[in-house]
Amino acid sequence: MSHEYRPPRRRSRLTRRGRLALFLGVLLAVGAVVLIPVLRGVQELERPRRLTIPEGWRAAQVYAAVDRELKLPPGSAKSAVPTVAPALPAEAKGNPEGYLFPATYPVTSKTTPAALLAHMVRTANEKLATKAVADGGKAHGMTPYQTATMASVIEAEAESRADMGKVARVVHNRLAKSMPLQMDSTLNYALNRNTVDTTLSDTRIDSPFNTYERQGLPPTPIDSPGLEAMAAAVAPTPGDWLYFVTVKPGDTRFSVTYAEHRKHVADFNRRRAAHAGPRTG
Template sequence: MTFPTPPGGRGQDGGSAPAGQSLSAWAAGLPRQQAPVRPAPAEWAPPPPAPARRRAGVIDRLDAPDFPLADYARASADGADDDRTGRMPGIGDGPPPPPLPESTTPGAPLPPRPRSTWSRMQRRTDAGRHASPDEEPTVAHPAVPPAGGDVRAATAHDDDTEGHPLLDEQTGGLDVIVTDDRARRSRRSRRAEHHDEHADEHADDSADDSADDHDHPADDHGDSARPRRRRRPVAVVLSLVVLAALVAGIVFGGKALIDLVNPADEDYTGQGTGSVQIRIAEGDTLSDIGSTLVEADVIASVGPFVDAAETRPAATGIQPGVYGMRQQMSGAAALDLLLDPATRLFSRVTIPEGFTVQRVLTRLSEETDTPIEELTAVAADPVAVGLPPYANGLLEGWLFPATYDFEPETTPQQVLQMMVARSVQTLDELGVPEADRLRVVTEASLVQAEAASPEDMAMVAQVLDNRLAIGMKLQLDTTVNYASGKSGITTTAEDRANPSPYNTYYSAGLPPGAITNPGEEALRAVLNPTPGEWLYFVVVNPDTGETRFAVTDAEHAANVALFQQWLRENPS
C-alpha cells in the first residue's frame, strides 16, 4: 500500500507535506470520497503477530509503530454515516477534532479504514444489506491459530477478509464462543473416563449406567452426574434368603424357648391308673404341688391343675403330707383326689395329757404300726431323741401331749424327736427359764395327775407350793402308784411304804422328775397358781372330778369321808 505524497513533505515514496503542517493534519483534511483504495505493493509485509498470551486489540494496534494513524483520523470524520463521535472509545477524553472541509483534496488517495470490532458490531439498516460498502457480514473464526501458526491459513475461506493483511493476521477484540455441543462433548468425555476407571468394579452394571446416561444426560442438569449403583440380582436374592432364614429362626427358636420355660398345657384324660406316693412339703404353693405331680407323672402339665384349683377355694387348704395318687390323671381328677382326706397317707396319733412314757410308746406303736421294741430302744437314748440337758436324762414329762400326723416313712427316732421338740417349744412360748424348767415340768406332772379342770389345777398348784413352803410332805397317791408301777386312785399301806424317791409319802419334796407328760394347762397352773391357804385337797367324786380343798385337818377329814362314800357306792 502507498500513500499520496503530501505537498511540502515527504511520505513513504519520497513526497513531503506543506510547510508548517504535519502529515496527520494534512491527511485528516482529505475528503472520504477522494480516498480510493489501491492495491498494496508487493514489498509490503505484515507486522509480526502478537504474543501467544495476549490477543491483539485496538490499543495494541494503536501502539504499533507501523500502524497508520491517519486512517483513524479519517474514520473519525465519518460521523454523518454512523452517528459515531469521531473518536475511538476509550482513547482520550478530549473533544473530537473538527471535520475537514470538503474542498480539501489530498495529494494521493488513502487506503480504506481497517476493520475492527466496533465496525463488526455496527447496526444494520435493513435485512440482508449493510449500512455502507465497508460493512460486511460478521463471521466467527477460531481464536487460536492452527498448528502451523498461520492465521491467514485459518481464515482463507473467508472472502470478506481478503485484501486486508492486518485483519488476516490479527483477530482484534472478538472472542470465540465455545458452543454447548463442544461443552457437552467435554463433559461426556470426562464421564467416560470416570466410567472406564470403575469398569472392573461395576462390570455387571455397565449396561444400566449407559441407559441411565442416555435417559438423564449430564447437560440436562448442568453438571456431570455420578453413576448410580444398582444391586446385583444374586445379592438381592441372597439377602432375601438370609432374612427369611433369620425370621424363621427367631419364630421357631422363640417357640421352642417358650415351650421350654412354660411347657404347653397338655392334659391327660380320665382318673389314671396304678398308684404312686407324692409328698407335699410345708409352704408349697399350687404351682409347686403341680410341679411335684408332673415329676411323678400324675398329671401332664401344671396349667390344667392350677386352672382347676383356681375354681376350688378348698384347694388352698391342702395339707402337707404324703398322698396316695394314680398316674396319668387329668388335672381336675388329681385335684379331687388331693382334697379327699382318705388320700393322705399318714398316721394321726393323739397323745392325751397325763400319759406316762410307757403309755405314750404303746399308743404310738398301735397307731403307726411300729414295733414297741423299736420305740422303747430309742426312748432309752436321751441324745437320740433330742432331750435337752436340763431334763436330767429323764424322758418322762418331755413327750408333749398333742395330736400328731406321722407319715409312713417316719422313723421311731423322728417320732420321739418331734414330741420332745414340741415340749421345748411350749416352754419357750411360756417364757420358762431353763433353770426352772425341770421343776416346773415335774410339778405340772403332779398337777396334771391330781386335777381335771384348769381351775382345780391352779388350786392344786397352790396347795403344793404351800406344803413345800412349810416342809410338809406332799403325800400324793399318784406318786405312790407311779413308784409302784400301778394305776388307780387308791393305794395300800404297803405301797405307801415304798422307799422310791417318787413316793411322796416316803420322800419329802418334789420327786426327781415328772410322773406324767403334762399339757399346757398344767404348766400354766404351776406358773400362775390360785392364791390360798389350802394345805389339803381330795377328789370326792372321781366320775365327775369334783375336788374339795381344806385348810385344817378337820375340814380335810370331812372331805375324805365323802370320797369313801363314793368308793362304797362304786366298789369296782
C-alpha cells in the same frame, strides 16, 4: 394350554442347633404330660394320719402308741430315745418323761419314731419357754425341768382343769412348809399302776417317788403335762389349802386344816359305793 412358571420349592433344613432345640422341645412337652400326673399321684398317694397323745400319759404309753400307729414292733419307739436325749435338759439325764408333749401329730408311712419323739420334745421345750410359763417358773425359783415335774403331778392329781390352780397351790404350800407332798399319783408311778386306792403299805415303799416319806418334788416328771398344768404350776390359785380329796366326780374339796380334810375323807367313804376314789394331797 399355557403354564405359569413356578420356581421349584426348596425344603427348609434345620441346622444342627435347630434340630437339637426341636428334639429337646418334644421331650419336654412329652415329659410334662407324663410328669404332671406322676407328681399329682405322689402328692395324693398318702394323706397324713393323726396320732393324738392325751395329757397325763406316761412315756411308756406314748412309746406304745407310736409303735402301734407306725406299725412297728413293740419297743421300737423306746429304742429311739437316745436320739432325742441331746434336746432334753441335763436334769433329765436322757429320760424324756414329761417332755413328750401331749398334742395331735401328723404321721405318714415315712415317719420314724426318732423324728416323732423329737417333735414332741421340741414342742415341750417351746411350751416351757413361753413367756408366761418361763417367767412364772423363775419367779418361783424353778427350772423348766422342775416346772415340768410339778406340772406332771398337777396333771395327774387334778380331777378337772378347773381344779389345777388349787392343786398347784397345795403343792406350793406343802413345799413352802417342808411338808411331804403325799401324792398318790407318785406312788402309782413308782408301782407302774393307776388306782385311787392307796394302802398303808403303799406309803412305805422304798422309792424316790414315794412322796409320803420323801420331801420335795419327785426326781422326774411322772407323765406328760399339758400347757394348762404348766400354767397352773407357775401361777397357782391364791389360797392356804394344804389338803384335797375328790369326794365324787366334779366334787374336789380343798382344806386348810387336817380336821377339815378328815371330814371330807369321811364323806368320800360314805360315797364309796359310787366307786369314785379320792385324790389326796
